[in-house]
Amino acid sequence: MRILFITPSGGYTGSEMMLWYLLKELEKRGIEVALFSRQRNQLYRHKDEVAFRTEFYPYNDRFFYSVYDAAYSKVFGLSPCDQELMRLHREFKPDMWYLNTVTMPNVAEMARKLGVPYTVHFHELLSTFDEFWTKPIYDMLSGASRLIGCAEVVCQRVRQMGFPNVELLHSCIDTSRILPRQDPALLRARLGIPPGDFIWMMSGTSCLRKGYDLVPDIVQHLPKNAWLLWLGKEKESGVHLYVQSRTEQEGLNFIHLGAHSDDYYDYLNLCDGFVLTSREDPYPLVMIEAAFLGKPIVGFESGGISEFLLPGMGTYVSSFNPEELAGAMRSLMAGRIRISPDMLRQRAYQFDISHLTDQWLELFEAKEKEAVLV
Numbered sequence: 001m002r003i004l005f006i007t008p009s010g011g012y013t014g015s016e017m018m019l020w021y022l023l024k025e026l027e028k029r030g031i032e033v034a035l036f037s038r039q040r041n042q043l044y045r046h047k048d049e050v051a052f053r054t055e056f057y058p059y060n061d062r063f064f065y066s067v068y069d070a071a072y073s074k075v076f077g078l079s080p081c082d083q084e085l086m087r088l089h090r091e092f093k094p095d096m097w098y099l100n101t102v103t104m105p106n107v108a109e110m111a112r113k114l115g116v117p118y119t120v121h122f123h124e125l126l127s128t129f130d131e132f133w134t135k136p137i138y139d140m141l142s143g144a145s146r147l148i149g150c151a152e153v154v155c156q157r158v159r160q161m162g163f164p165n166v167e168l169l170h171s172c173i174d175t176s177r178i179l180p181r182q183d184p185a186l187l188r189a190r191l192g193i194p195p196g197d198f199i200w201m202m203s204g205t206s207c208l209r210k211g212y213d214l215v216p217d218i219v220q221h222l223p224k225n226a227w228l229l230w231l232g233k234e235k236e237s238g239v240h241l242y243v244q245s246r247t248e249q250e251g252l253n254f255i256h257l258g259a260h261s262d263d264y265y266d267y268l269n270l271c272d273g274f275v276l277t278s279r280e281d282p283y284p285l286v287m288i289e290a291a292f293l294g295k296p297i298v299g300f301e302s303g304g305i306s307e308f309l310l311p312g313m314g315t316y317v318s319s320f321n322p323e324e325l326a327g328a329m330r331s332l333m334a335g336r337i338r339i340s341p342d343m344l345r346q347r348a349y350q351f352d353i354s355h356l357t358d359q360w361l362e363l364f365e366a367k368e369k370e371a372v373l374v
Contacts, residue, residue, distance in 0.1 A: 001031065001096065002033075002034075002092065002096075003026075003032070003033050003094055003097075003098050004033075004089060004097050005023060005097075006037075007019055007035065007037050007101070009037065010038075018123075018173075018285060025353050032052075034052060034094065038059060038085075059081060085110070099121065102120060102123075103132075108144070119144060120140060120141065120147055123171070125153070125303055126280070127280050141158070141163055142163075146167070147165065147167065150169065150170060150171045150282050151303060151304035153306075155168050167363055169360060169363065170307075170351055171351065172288070172353045173289050173292065175353075178292055184269060197225045198223075199226075199229060199272050200226065200228045201230075201274050201290070202276065206233075206237075207237075208279070209280050209281075210277060211277030212240070214277055215277065216247055220252060226333065228254050229255045229270070232258075234256060234258060268286070268290060273296045273298060274290035275297075275329060276297065276300065279300065281305070282304050283308070287304075291344040292344070293345075294342075294345055298316065298329050298332055313344050313347060314337065
């Protein structure tokens with residue numbers, strides 16, 4: 001089977017990192033794959049590290065280019081990006097398109113016009129659905145040959161929409177990449193954090209969905225010897241300004257570390273505990289990565305966290321009250337929540353890409369057998 005995987009941005013998002021791990025593993029196992037990314041971001045730098053074919057369209061979201069794309073589409077029926085996708089389709093001749101997220105209903109429409117079977121892999125919950133019109137989303141789901149959800153809570157939402165045959169394939173990580181090299185004590189000193197203080201870490205985009213705006217309200221309810229560090233690219237927004245200004249004005253123990261793509265795991269390993277501040281997060285990779293490093297987890301019940309955590313790994317709170325979350329963080333710091341680093345690492349390893357690729361292949365082999373029987 002030849003599969004063309006299509007993804008929206010080609011960046012370091014959780015869904016796209018999982019896709020990158022999956023593509024490399026599938027190629028090792030002899031599956032013919034190709035990747036088309038509708039933007040050229042961080043993954044573009046790694047294209048020469050893989051043997052499978054990759055195409056990263058150099059999309060530019062400046063106003064002039066947006067107007068040009070709209071005019072071009074009106075004249076020729078397809079945008080320049082879609083034309084490049086069609087060129088790759090003609091050259092690669094895939095048996096199936098694989099849409100890596102639910103954010104590409106226009107790509108699903110192209111697949112239907114071509115008569116190409118396509119799979120939609122959900123890495124999103126309901127907030128993403130609010131960004132699209134009703135009909136394109138419905139047509140994309142009803143026309144798909146297969147629907148896959150990254151967490152049971154995601155599958156449940158899709159079933160509740162009237163699509164009962166969605167299949168579960170949890171998000172996964174590549175544990176072989178998680179190799180911290182720097183001394184946490186040196187990093188801590190470089191950041192000006194005293195040796196005995198407790199460090200909480202969150203990783204992700206500094207946006208409302210990730211709960212970035214809740215940071216000051218969480219930190220103000222923590223002890224003076226506790227810090228919250230945010231690992232991820234800074235988003236230039238009013239919310240970012242609010243958090244930075246308020247934490248500075250009130251002298252709160254908060255540091256936005258930035259992206260740190262080259263030494264990401266060194267900084268993730270710096271923390272004593274991982275806190276998931278998200279309002280909505282289907283099955284975040286960083287949660288699994290933190291567990292692989294043996295870091296206890298506390299968070300809001302925002303999605304897949306309740307599926308992932310087992311006794312000895314941490315806890316979550318059912319509300320989105322920052323004070324309640326801070327209370328759970330204090331309980332863990334005080335030793336009132338039992339933690340087993342071995343349990344954390346063992347649980348995380350269950351979601352290594354090698355195991356998840358086995359499950360992915362089982363899903364598609366079962367589908368092929370069904371088709372033969374029919």
